[in-house]
Amino acid sequence: REELEEKLAGYRKKQNGFKTAFQVKNSRHKMLKDMERNLEGYSRSVKEFLHACDNSAELSKGIHGALAQLIEVEKKFETAIEMSLGSALQNIVTDREEDAKKAIEFLKSRKLGRATFLPISAVKGRSIDQNTLDRIRNSEGFCGIASDLVKCEDKYRQIVMNLLGRVIVVDNIDSAIKMTRRHAYSFRIVTLDGDIFNVGGSITGGSREGRNISLLSRSREIQELEEQIHKIIQEESLLEKEINELIRKVEVINEKIAHMEEEYKNSELTLIRDESHLSQIDDNISKYIARMDML
Numbered sequence: 001r002e003e004l005e006e007k008l009a010g011y012r013k014k015q016n017g018f019k020t021a022f023q024v025k026n027s028r029h030k031m032l033k034d035m036e037r038n039l040e041g042y043s044r045s046v047k048e049f050l051h052a053c054d055n056s057a058e059l060s061k062g063i064h065g066a067l068a069q070l071i072e073v074e075k076k077f078e079t080a081i082e083m084s085l086g087s088a089l090q091n092i093v094t095d096r097e098e099d100a101k102k103a104i105e106f107l108k109s110r111k112l113g114r115a116t117f118l119p120i121s122a123v124k125g126r127s128i129d130q131n132t133l134d135r136i137r138n139s140e141g142f143c144g145i146a147s148d149l150v151k152c153e154d155k156y157r158q159i160v161m162n163l164l165g166r167v168i169v170v171d172n173i174d175s176a177i178k179m180t181r182r183h184a185y186s187f188r189i190v191t192l193d194g195d196i197f198n199v200g201g202s203i204t205g206g207s208r209e210g211r212n213i214s215l216l217s218r219s220r221e222i223q224e225l226e227e228q229i230h231k232i233i234q235e236e237s238l239l240e241k242e243i244n245e246l247i248r249k250v251e252v253i254n255e256k257i258a259h260m261e262e263e264y265k266n267s268e269l270t271l272i273r274d275e276s277h278l279s280q281i282d283d284n285i286s287k288y289i290a291r292m293d294m295l
Contacts, residue, residue: 001253008246011239018236022229029225032218041215042066045113046090049103059106062099064156067091067118068215071160072151076192077143078216080169083194083204084146088163089215091116093156118159125161128168128187136168139182141175144168146190173205 039047046066053060064070068089073081082089092115094100100117107115128136128145136142143149146164167188170176176189180197189197195205 001250001257004246004250004253008243008250011243011246015236015239015243018232018239022232022236025225025229025232029222029229032222032225036218036222041218042090043113043115045107045115046092048110048112049092049107049115052106059102062095063103064093064095064120066215067093067156067159067163069219070152070156071216072220073149073216075217075220077149077169078214078220079194080143080190080192081146081150081164082214082216083196084164084167084188084190088116091118093118093120093159095119096121118162120155120159123159123162125158125165127161127165132183132186136179136183139170139175139179141171141179142168143170143192 035041039050042050050066053063066089067085070093092100092103094103094117097119100119103115103117107113125147127147133145146167146169147161149169150160150164152160167190168179169190169192170179171192173191173193173195176191176195176197179189180201185197185199185201188199191205193205195203197203
């Protein structure tokens, strides 16, 4: 029983850990979902327009959403892609130029400010020529073409190619310097830390401390948290079954112990009775011996 109760205590400690982890992750998931729902991080014009689209089927016709909502990026490359796209993450993707026109008229009529629109019918992709690409791929620190590191539906591929098709991602700033010199600053290069080497020679970089949760990482983290929460729930459910099984075993052992204690008490009573009986017999023997001696 002691061994099982010690094991049960360990399981309950583990269960409390699951509950704590669930509360922490669920709380952050709720916060991020609220931020996503409220479109925090977007400019006022984009936020107001997208909210209006949620409430109007007519206005939302032909509107796909902000670019940040339509693409996925592996965590390793988030900073590089985010820095490369910059404000373009908030550009609104539409079916046609006419849908962009309708959206612009909406912003003007309500004095909500300006926004950039990306019509699928008009935006065409850009890329680096194959010969240059073959040389780049063999360069030190090469991670990939930025557009290849972005996941999206096929209908958005030309837009992604337009914005990132001529952007190279490298591992660090030293690799970027070597590559820009070798290729005469003919295309944009961005490091995993987000330092950007622009066409023409200008360099953008520096500290990223104090940044809010990025638009790209938010969607990815929400998905990761949902997977982690689901896993915690499953593991806690399995642990709960093991705890219930241990409790059942302890109850069975407790019943056995109670039965043995009852038998022990009965045996003690029998012992007391028999000792009393034995004492009486000893007394009788003593009396008979004394009588025999007298006779």
